Amino acid sequence: MLKLLVRYLNLMVLTIFALVLLSFFLPFLFPGDTLTNISGIVAQSAEQRAALEGVYQLDKSVFHQFAFYIESLITGNWGISLSDRANLYDDIQLAFPATLELVAYALFVSIVIGIPLGFLSGLKNHNPADFSVVTFSIVGYSFPVFWLALIFITIFCLQLEWLPLSGRIDLLFDVPVNTGFILIDIALSDISNKYDAYLDALRHLILPTASVAIVTTALFIRFTRRSIMDVMKKDYIVAAKSRGFTQSQIFFKHAFKNALLPILPMLALQVSTLITNVMIIETIFSWPGVGRWLIQAIYQQDYPAIRIGMLIVSLFVMSLTITIEFITRAIDPARERAESATI
Amino acid sequence: MQRFSLYQEEYHPSPLINVWLEFKRSHIALAGFILLVVFLIIAILAPILAPYDPQLQNTNAILLPPVWEPNGTVGHLLGTDSLGRDVFSRLLYGSRTTFGSSLLIVVISVFIGVGLGALAGVLSGVRSSVVNHLLDSIMSIPTLLIAIVIVAIMGTGLFNAMLAITLALIPQFVHQTRTFVRSELQKDYVLLDRLDGASSMRIFTHSILPGMVELIVVQATIALSVAILDISALGFLNLAAQDPSIELGQTLSQGLEVAYVAPWLIILPGLFIFLMVLSVNVVGEGLRSALRNRLQH
Numbered sequence: 255m256l257k258l259l260v261r262y263l264n265l266m267v268l269t270i271f272a273l274v275l276l277s278f279f280l281p282f283l284f285p286g287d288t289l290t291n292i293s294g295i296v297a298q299s300a301e302q303r304a305a306l307e308g309v310y311q312l313d314k315s316v317f318h319q320f321a322f323y324i325e326s327l328i329t330g331n332w333g334i335s336l337s338d339r340a341n342l343y344d345d346i347q348l349a350f351p352a353t354l355e356l357v358a359y360a361l362f363v364s365i366v367i368g369i370p371l372g373f374l375s376g377l378k379n380h381n382p383a384d385f386s387v388v389t390f391s392i393v394g395y396s397f398p399v400f401w402l403a404l405i406f407i408t409i410f411c412l413q414l415e416w417l418p419l420s421g422r423i424d425l426l427f428d429v430p431v432n433t434g435f436i437l438i439d440i441a442l443s444d445i446s447n448k449y450d451a452y453l454d455a456l457r458h459l460i461l462p463t464a465s466v467a468i469v470t471t472a473l474f475i476r477f478t479r480r481s482i483m484d485v486m487k488k489d490y491i492v493a494a495k496s497r498g499f500t501q502s503q504i505f506f507k508h509a510f511k512n513a514l515l516p517i518l519p520m521l522a523l524q525v526s527t528l529i530t531n532v533m534i535i536e537t538i539f540s541w542p543g544v545g546r547w548l549i550q551a552i553y554q555q556d557y558p559a560i561r562i563g564m565l566i567v568s569l570f571v572m573s574l575t576i577t578i579e580f581i582t583r584a585i586d587p588a589r590e591r592a593e594s595a596t597i
Numbered sequence: 598m599q600r601f602s603l604y605q606e607e608y609h610p611s612p613l614i615n616v617w618l619e620f621k622r623s624h625i626a627l628a629g630f631i632l633l634v635v636f637l638i639i640a641i642l643a644p645i646l647a648p649y650d651p652q653l654q655n656t657n658a659i660l661l662p663p664v665w666e667p668n669g670t671v672g673h674l675l676g677t678d679s680l681g682r683d684v685f686s687r688l689l690y691g692s693r694t695t696f697g698s699s700l701l702i703v704v705i706s707v708f709i710g711v712g713l714g715a716l717a718g719v720l721s722g723v724r725s726s727v728v729n730h731l732l733d734s735i736m737s738i739p740t741l742l743i744a745i746v747i748v749a750i751m752g753t754g755l756f757n758a759m760l761a762i763t764l765a766l767i768p769q770f771v772h773q774t775r776t777f778v779r780s781e782l783q784k785d786y787v788l789l790d791r792l793d794g795a796s797s798m799r800i801f802t803h804s805i806l807p808g809m810v811e812l813i814v815v816q817a818t819i820a821l822s823v824a825i826l827d828i829s830a831l832g833f834l835n836l837a838a839q840d841p842s843i844e845l846g847q848t849l850s851q852g853l854e855v856a857y858v859a860p861w862l863i864i865l866p867g868l869f870i871f872l873m874v875l876s877v878n879v880v881g882e883g884l885r886s887a888l889r890n891r892l893q894h
Contacts, residue, residue, distance in 0.1 A: 269734045272734070280746070280749075280750075283750045284749055284750055285750070285752075392875070392878055392879060392882060393875065395822075395878065396822070396871055396874040396875040396878050397871060397874075398826055398829055398830065398833075398846075398867060398870045398871060398874070399826075399830070400830060400833045400846075400849070400867075401849065401863075401867030401870065401871065404849075404853070404856075404863050404867065405864070405867070408856070408860060408863075408864075412857070522737070523736075523737075525737060526736070526737050526738060526739040526740065526765075527739075527823075529739040529741075529742075530739040530740050530741040530742075530827075530830070533739070533741050534741070534830055534833070534834065537834065545741075548742075548745060549745070549834060552745050552748060552749060552836065553835075555749075557749065560745060560746070560749050564742055564745060564746055567739070567742055568738050568739075568742055571737055571738060571739060571742075572734060572737055572738070575737040
């Protein structure tokens with residue numbers, strides 16, 4: 255166990271180092287002036303240029319520069335945006351929880367809906383219920399998310415006018431930012447009409463969450479269905495049947511947990527799809543998350559922002575994946591590695 | 598004609614025929630296959646099939662609705678866009694770019710991925726561990742992030758987007774190949790080859806690769822659907838194909854400007870992408886169950 259922990263910690267540290275190294279070299283690869291790409295300031299005169307080079311240690315060796323980069327990353331001195339001079343650290347601190355929130359709700363919805371449906375269709379194999387669930391799942395993960403979101407907008411926002419089109423909450427509700435998670439922020443705040451604020455925030459949440467969750471749910475259904483079908487063919491299930499256990503006893507005592515085990519590593523493989531979808535959905539619904547922020551940055555060629563945003567998002571995805579892999583190995587030591595897709 | 602038969606079966610279908618016979622049994626899979634062939638034909642023959650030049654701006658017929666609407670005309674089957682360009686022709690050309698480039702991406706990633714995977718499978722010790730961990734890490738970086746970095750360095754364009762998606766797709770082929778090669782290397786027939794004096798290269802190409810083709814094909818269908826979705830998503834975000842070239846996601850995002858008056862301009866391109874991905878997924882699913890069941894009948 256300890257050995258495993260050390261191994262995964264080692265992996266984590268190595269990956270983080272590789273990512274930091276990559277992001278360190280990015281400003282040299284970006285077009286334009288390297289100094290501007292690093293500092294976010296266009297030097298107006300030779301003196302200012304020399305001063306900036308001194309601050310960012312560009313006049314020293316690469317190793318000095320790298321050490322300075324790591325130091326400024328740790329101290330939260332992430333530079334300023336090229337386009338609006340905002341402090342990048344503050345920007346990301348605001349945007350990142352919004353993304354996390356969307357990811358968390360979408361994952362929650364997909365797990366709550368997808369896994370039971372997958373069990374249902376895997377157990378009742380080849381009957382109409384199974385057929386319709388499988389159809390839903392194949393259709394579900396064939397949707398381009400941006401198109402799905404646009405259709406939702408057309409139907410629910412423009413035609414029926416049931417749901418709001420963009421943002422996280424109506425501007426009328428002046429919710430102070432504490433944690434960055436809108437639902438928690440409302441709970442912590444002392445505004446008078448909390449109930450209305452909750453309702454409004456939830457109404458804003460429905461469409462973005464649904465757009466992301468449909469695709470993810472479809473994937474969960476597939477994984478669960480496949481997994482439970484494989485488990486039900488195993489010898490120990492046959493043995494349990496021959497001993498006269500009822501179907502529900504077999505399912506809850508023997509099949510359920512074993513079928514859940516392979517789903518976790520599948521989740522690790524899907525994190526990257528999930529994040530990509532969330533980033534696109536954020537752009538469409540003007541959700542103030544890190545995905546929209548990054549895509550705005552690329553439109554404005556805001557290189558300091560791209561560098562830091564890319565580093566933070568990939569660090570997040572990477573550590574999430576490695577953590578999931580570690581948990582998988584820890585609860586199921588028999589498993590060799592995260593087995594690749596037998597979907 | 599009566600003929601002498603030693604075996605129970607009349608004839609012995611090859612594995613490929615076996616798969617096809619099994620695949621054919623599912624009508625849905627067959628329908629998906631036909632749809633896929635239609636898209637393939639569109640991809641190859643778009644210039645012949647398209648009734649108009651996709652760039653031709655007919656200013657007399659701007660924002661014409663599709664033919665089933667009261668105001669539509671047969672002249673423009675699916676209507677025209679905000680510049681009076683024929684939507685049907687644009688969709689055909691767009692499908693060509695989207696489908697063709699996705700196919701190219703998958704073929705390239707299969708070649709690179711299988712090559713690297715074979716190498717990683719044969720390697721052992723520290724080198725293999727480094728290769729594997731590195732690949733596993735790259736696998737989890739979202740495609741969109743890779744694309745953003747590549748676009749930031751090299752600028753927007755279809756080629757750069759294709760490069761980003763290829764980079765994102767390669768690791769999964771490496772992973773699959775490596776796992777497969779590792780498990781096959783333990784088996785006796787490989788040992789036999791080795792005792793005959795075959796080199797690692799020869800063992801891979803002559804003994805392991807033939808058994809792996811099916812696995813790769815199934816993985817490639819998954820990769821193809823991912824590639825189509827990704828390239829159209831990047832097109833939608835204006836990070837991939839730029840204006841003179843036509844791509845479905847990019848067409849959709851152009852339709853967004855007039856979505857209020859002309860909703861078909863966002864519905865139709867999306868429908869094409871959806872049908873494309875659906876047909877690939879249905880065929881992939883049919884192929885998978887055909888491979889699984891072919892020996893049971």
